[in-house]
Amino acid sequence: MNPIYFTPGPSQLYPTYQQHLQYAMDLQLGSINHRSNVFRDIYKHTDEQLRKLLNVPSTHSIFFASSATELWERILLNLVAEKSYHFVNGAFSKKFFDFAQLLQKNPMQIIANDGQGFDMNQVEIPNDIELICTTQNETSTGVYTSSTQLSLLKDNNPHALLCSDLVSIAPYSSIDYTKLDCTFFSVQKAFGMPPGLGVLIVNHQCIEKSIELKKKGYNIGAHHTFESYQKNYLQFETPSTPNVIAIYIIGKIAEDMNQKGIDNIREEIKLKAEMLYNFGNESQLFTPFVESETHQSDTVIVLNSSVDSSIIINHLKEKGFHIGSGYGSYKKNHLRIANFPATSVDEMNQLIELMKEFELSYL
Amino acid sequence: MNPIYFTPGPSQLYPTYQQHLQYAMDLQLGSINHRSNVFRDIYKHTDEQLRKLLNVPSTHSIFFASSATELWERILLNLVAEKSYHFVNGAFSKKFFDFAQLLQKNPMQIIANDGQGFDMNQVEIPNDIELICTTQNETSTGVYTSSTQLSLLKDNNPHALLCSDLVSIAPYSSIDYTKLDCTFFSVQKAFGMPPGLGVLIVNHQCIEKSIELKKKGYNIGAHHTFESYQKNYLQFETPSTPNVIAIYIIGKIAEDMNQKGIDNIREEIKLKAEMLYNFGNESQLFTPFVESETHQSDTVIVLNSSVDSSIIINHLKEKGFHIGSGYGSYKKNHLRIANFPATSVDEMNQLIELMKEFELSYL
Numbered sequence: 103m104n105p106i107y108f109t110p111g112p113s114q115l116y117p118t119y120q121q122h123l124q125y126a127m128d129l130q131l132g133s134i135n136h137r138s139n140v141f142r143d144i145y146k147h148t149d150e151q152l153r154k155l156l157n158v159p160s161t162h163s164i165f166f167a168s169s170a171t172e173l174w175e176r177i178l179l180n181l182v183a184e185k186s187y188h189f190v191n192g193a194f195s196k197k198f199f200d201f202a203q204l205l206q207k208n209p210m211q212i213i214a215n216d217g218q219g220f221d222m223n224q225v226e227i228p229n230d231i232e233l234i235c236t237t238q239n240e241t242s243t244g245v246y247t248s249s250t251q252l253s254l255l256k257d258n259n260p261h262a263l264l265c266s267d268l269v270s271i272a273p274y275s276s277i278d279y280t281k282l283d284c285t286f287f288s289v290q291k292a293f294g295m296p297p298g299l300g301v302l303i304v305n306h307q308c309i310e311k312s313i314e315l316k317k318k319g320y321n322i323g324a325h326h327t328f329e330s331y332q333k334n335y336l337q338f339e340t341p342s343t344p345n346v347i348a349i350y351i352i353g354k355i356a357e358d359m360n361q362k363g364i365d366n367i368r369e370e371i372k373l374k375a376e377m378l379y380n381f382g383n384e385s386q387l388f389t390p391f392v393e394s395e396t397h398q399s400d401t402v403i404v405l406n407s408s409v410d411s412s413i414i415i416n417h418l419k420e421k422g423f424h425i426g427s428g429y430g431s432y433k434k435n436h437l438r439i440a441n442f443p444a445t446s447v448d449e450m451n452q453l454i455e456l457m458k459e460f461e462l463s464y465l
Numbered sequence: 466m467n468p469i470y471f472t473p474g475p476s477q478l479y480p481t482y483q484q485h486l487q488y489a490m491d492l493q494l495g496s497i498n499h500r501s502n503v504f505r506d507i508y509k510h511t512d513e514q515l516r517k518l519l520n521v522p523s524t525h526s527i528f529f530a531s532s533a534t535e536l537w538e539r540i541l542l543n544l545v546a547e548k549s550y551h552f553v554n555g556a557f558s559k560k561f562f563d564f565a566q567l568l569q570k571n572p573m574q575i576i577a578n579d580g581q582g583f584d585m586n587q588v589e590i591p592n593d594i595e596l597i598c599t600t601q602n603e604t605s606t607g608v609y610t611s612s613t614q615l616s617l618l619k620d621n622n623p624h625a626l627l628c629s630d631l632v633s634i635a636p637y638s639s640i641d642y643t644k645l646d647c648t649f650f651s652v653q654k655a656f657g658m659p660p661g662l663g664v665l666i667v668n669h670q671c672i673e674k675s676i677e678l679k680k681k682g683y684n685i686g687a688h689h690t691f692e693s694y695q696k697n698y699l700q701f702e703t704p705s706t707p708n709v710i711a712i713y714i715i716g717k718i719a720e721d722m723n724q725k726g727i728d729n730i731r732e733e734i735k736l737k738a739e740m741l742y743n744f745g746n747e748s749q750l751f752t753p754f755v756e757s758e759t760h761q762s763d764t765v766i767v768l769n770s771s772v773d774s775s776i777i778i779n780h781l782k783e784k785g786f787h788i789g790s791g792y793g794s795y796k797k798n799h800l801r802i803a804n805f806p807a808t809s810v811d812e813m814n815q816l817i818e819l820m821k822e823f824e825l826s827y828l
Contacts, residue, residue, distance in 0.1 A: 123490070204684075296708075321568060
């Protein structure tokens with residue numbers, strides 16, 4: 103049996119990934135021109151399938167970049183003249199804030215302790231803030247912010263554009279795109295693909311803001327500006343030669359997911375998450391790091407580890423199950439377990455049984 | 466028989482590409498962590514093989530981005546405070562200049578008419594220029610600038626950093642890296658891979674310049690800064706999750722090319738180029754666009770087409786041979802034929818025979 107990756111990205115490939123890759127090779131998609139009808143049809147298909155899967159309305163465009171990290175930069179350059187606001191509760195939301203500092207966007211931040219979330223009704227955001235940056239699923243600590251809370255944030259702050267990093271949660275969370283101006287994610291998490299593609303979903307207000315900033319003389323960058331994205335998108339092209347094969351495959355995987363049904367996918371993830379948290383609640387060695395249930399992520403489950411995490415990680419690896427260590431300073435004290443659509447209920451069950459066996463032998 | 470792509474990128478895949486891809490899948494490289502030893506060993510191997518193939522000395526580091534287009538931006542942000550200088554003789558060198566304008570780098574340009582090159586001894590570059598940007602092989606028009614001319618440019622202008630875009634020519638040209646501070650290329654040209662990876666090769670002066678600009682308060686961007694690249698490179702890591710599989714495969718293809726021998730690869734390309742130019746010199750319908758032999762590219766051969774180019778392009782496509790149309794306003798008047806390592810002498814011969822047959826039937 104091949105090892106199974108429960109790592110929080112790169113992660114287990116979606117079961118149909120390899121067959122789509124083989125078909126892409128058979129179609130010679132690695133050699134096709136990105137300004138041809140073959141490519142335009144691919145982009146159109148991927149756009150349709152992602153739109154259906156994520157429930158994206160026609161107010162929003164779907165663009166491609168190389169990674170979510172690149173997109174942090176593009177979003178800040180294109181949507182902020184002077185001031186952004188950041189919800190920081192872990193390493194990745196902090197990096198988004200750090201990018202804003204490097205790009206000299208005078209960012210403000212509200213910080214929650216690691217493992218804790220925010221109550222959006224308690225947060226006051228100044229009137230001069232142009233962009234609010236949130237991270238729905240903090241991959242480093244497994245803290246989740248509900249879509250309802252994100253929508254509330256927009257209701258309370260209609261003066262600012264609202265952006266949410268959906269890395270490690272899309273397509274699991276159900277987003278109300280009438281409230282979210284800008285979202286993005288990378289494909290090596292819950293879409294079960296190798297890294298190399300980022301997806302950006304923005305509405306017309308974002309594109310207009312970017313054009314306005316450029317007109318006013320702000321440096322919005324040269325590559326992947328929202329204006330160049332949109333201009334090319336109108337004919338299902340990209341500003342420059344993109345990762346054609348990844349754009350093809352994410353469309354096919356979204357199609358597979360649509361056929362399975364997003365509700366079924368969400369139910370399965372919910373079930374697997376409950377299994378893992380139940381294990382954590384009963385375990386003496388591995389307890390949930392995020393205490394508040396409303397902030398516990400269903401897609402990246404972080405457990406405190408009373409034993410050096412490398413011991414159980416290596417033990418599980420020998421059995422063919424890869425899980426993640428803690429992030430940064432939590433490396434030895436946490437386990438991070440991805441719960442993405444690519445792994446089955448049965449596989450999650452096997453993983454939990456192995457962890458139980460480990461605990462029994464250890465205690 | 467599968468169609469053969471003589472298009473100037475994306476182009477024919479290198480003959481060993483698919484076997485390396487399959488092996489990458491077998492190794493589950495799509496799921497591995499980019500901060501693991503498995504990835505570090507991949508980066509190290511690719512670094513070694515590219516270094517050997519391109520004769521890159523230890524003064525230079527090798528970094529990865531998503532495309533050459535992205536790298537235009539990164540290079541300008543990291544190496545220019547106030548002023549860049551651009552050799553423009555076609556659409557792609559012009560885009561490099563356009564990026565500098567968008568990034569507000571007060572760029573200067575010297576323009577050659579389409580199809581013409583430069584004599585570097587005739588060019589005077591102001592003393593306040595920080596970065597000289599050249600394009601060794603202008604993919605839009607098939608104009609080549611010799612490595613000797615590039616070196617001469619550095620000898621004449623030691624005050625500036627010298628950059629050359631090697632898209633559509635690396636690894637064919639032999640570069641003297643004691644003269645070139647910065648070079649870059651994408652993999653969907655002469656390396657015979659699908660798009661999705663750019664390669665950047667810079668020396669210590671470039672990294673120091675970037676650090677100096679940041680210290681002085683210039684906005685050098687947040688993603689893929691030269692400082693973050695170098696810091697990660699020292700342990701064979703990347704600033705963020707990269708296109709792992711493409712980094713693996715370019716290392717394997719470089720290894721294949723090293724085994725074949727770069728001299729043999731260059732001789733084969735030279736021979737195929739001579740075959741094509743000989744055909745053009747004898748043809749009544751298809752004559753070389755670049756008249757000066759010293760400026761004729763061996764890797765992207767552009768021919769004037771006395772017939773609407775789409776007629777012969779479609780004719781050849783029906784026979785299984787894809788070639789490129791002219792770029793931009795030359796769409797109907799030019800043919801662009803890629804002469805990369807992925808196609809054999811025999812295949813080039815077949816293509817030329819088909820073009821001869823077409824000409825005979827047409828005249």
